[in-house]
Amino acid sequence: MDGLIGRLTTVVRAWISKLLEGAEDPSVTLDYSYERQRELLQNVKRGVADVVTAKKRVQLQSDKLEGSVVKLESQARQALAGGREDLARAALERKAFAQQQLQSLDQQAAGLEAQQQKLVEGEQRLAAKVDAFRSQKEVIKAQYSAAEAQVRIGEAATGIGEEMADTGRAIERARDRTEQLQARASAIDELVEAGALEDLSGGGDYLDRELAQMSVGGQVDADLERLRGELATGASAGELEQGAQR
Amino acid sequence: MIVRVMGEGQYEVGDDLLDRLNTLDQAAMSAIEGGDEPKLDEHLEAMGELVRQEGTKLADGDLRPSEAIIPPSDLTLDETKELLSGEGFIPDPPA
Numbered sequence: 001m002d003g004l005i006g007r008l009t010t011v012v013r014a015w016i017s018k019l020l021e022g023a024e025d026p027s028v029t030l031d032y033s034y035e036r037q038r039e040l041l042q043n044v045k046r047g048v049a050d051v052v053t054a055k056k057r058v059q060l061q062s063d064k065l066e067g068s069v070v071k072l073e074s075q076a077r078q079a080l081a082g083g084r085e086d087l088a089r090a091a092l093e094r095k096a097f098a099q100q101q102l103q104s105l106d107q108q109a110a111g112l113e114a115q116q117q118k119l120v121e122g123e124q125r126l127a128a129k130v131d132a133f134r135s136q137k138e139v140i141k142a143q144y145s146a147a148e149a150q151v152r153i154g155e156a157a158t159g160i161g162e163e164m165a166d167t168g169r170a171i172e173r174a175r176d177r178t179e180q181l182q183a184r185a186s187a188i189d190e191l192v193e194a195g196a197l198e199d200l201s202g203g204g205d206y207l208d209r210e211l212a213q214m215s216v217g218g219q220v221d222a223d224l225e226r227l228r229g230e231l232a233t234g235a236s237a238g239e240l241e242q243g244a245q246r
Numbered sequence: 247m248i249v250r251v252m253g254e255g256q257y258e259v260g261d262d263l264l265d266r267l268n269t270l271d272q273a274a275m276s277a278i279e280g281g282d283e284p285k286l287d288e289h290l291e292a293m294g295e296l297v298r299q300e301g302t303k304l305a306d307g308d309l310r311p312s313e314a315i316i317p318p319s320d321l322t323l324d325e326t327k328e329l330l331s332g333e334g335f336i337p338d339p340p341a
Contacts, residue, residue, distance in 0.1 A: 003268060003271035003272060003274070003275055004271055004274055004275065004278075004290075004317050004321075004326070004329065005267060005268070005271050005293075005314050005315065005316055005317070006271075006314075007329055007330055007332075008252070008315045008316070008317050008329060008335075009312075009313075009314050009315045010332075011329060011332055011335055011336065012315050012336065014332070015336050111320075114320075115320075118253045118254075121254075121255075122253070124306060125255055125306045128305075128306030128307040129306065129307055129308075129309060131307060132307035132308070132309055133309060136309065155309070155310070155311060156309040158311040159308070159309035159310055159311045160309065162250060162311055162312060162315070165336045166250070166252055166253060168336050168337050169252065169253070169318075169335070169336050169337070170253055171337070172336075172337045173320070
């Protein structure tokens with residue numbers, strides 16, 4: 001069976017043949033193709049700007065999630081100190097979920113960053129090849145017979161075509177990554193809106209209310225305790241008084 | 247011979263490297279059959295690493311075509327389907 005290397009080599013060669021199809025003079029086709037490639041790379045630059053925007057959005061989201069993680073941790077501690085293990089558990093569950101989302105965002109942002117880097121490098125390689133081609137094709141035409149020159153230019157064209165195919169794939173990949181990241185960011189927005197990733201006070205003040213009730217409850221308990229104590233003392237003082245009167 | 251590591255550029259390597267690359271390629275194909283993407287990426291990364299270690303990077307302006315093209319290590323299983331069917335792996339050049 002054909003391996004991946006053989007398969008990819010065949011696919012790229014077929015792509016290049018299609019690119020140069022019907023070209024009587026590959027150098028003319030190539031100049032034209034390069035213009036189209038430049039246009040595509042301009043699109044990529046705009047795409048990279050979109051990526052930067054997406055990354056800023058993700059950064060804001062990450063900051064917010066990190067804030068939630070810190071708050072949920074302190075809420076869990078507060079709940080546990082008050083003997084409310086159920087609340088502590090709820091807070092820690094949300095914290096774990098928020099941390100998961102953070103990790104997935106970070107991974108995707110890192111993947112995108114790597115893709116962007118490859119794209120920029122690919123663009124540089126392609127530009128270098130096109131420059132080399134432009135300076136060499138006149139030399140080739142001057143030094144070789146027309147038939148020989150055509151063969152050599154055809155080879156050089158294949159060399160550039162390979163780089164174009166490579167860059168084309170990198171562009172597509174970067175786009176996919178951006179879309180994935182945006183989808184992830186939107187999904188997290190929805191989760192935040194639904195309260196699944198907020199600290200519990202953000203989701204209808206549930207935890208804060210419970211914690212407040214707990215401390216109010218504690219206050220009530222303390223007051224009750226104090227009153228009981230006072231009553232007990234008062235009662236015994238009364239008894240003593242009554243006893244003294246006897 | 248000249249090989250291209252997709253997404254990275256071209257390298258000049260000894261002809262003997264092809265056998266070692268083919269061995270890794272077969273392992274990568276098995277990973278695809280098993281639907282094991284981490285394993286696939288691992289073998290692809292090993293291919294790239296082999297070329298980087300043993301080869302000499304070509305200058306960016308070198309116009310010689312490659313004899314073999316090595317898939318990028320971030321290749322997904324979905325992409326291997328495109329690659330093996332010959333459809334859509336490389337997007338059409340802009341019209």
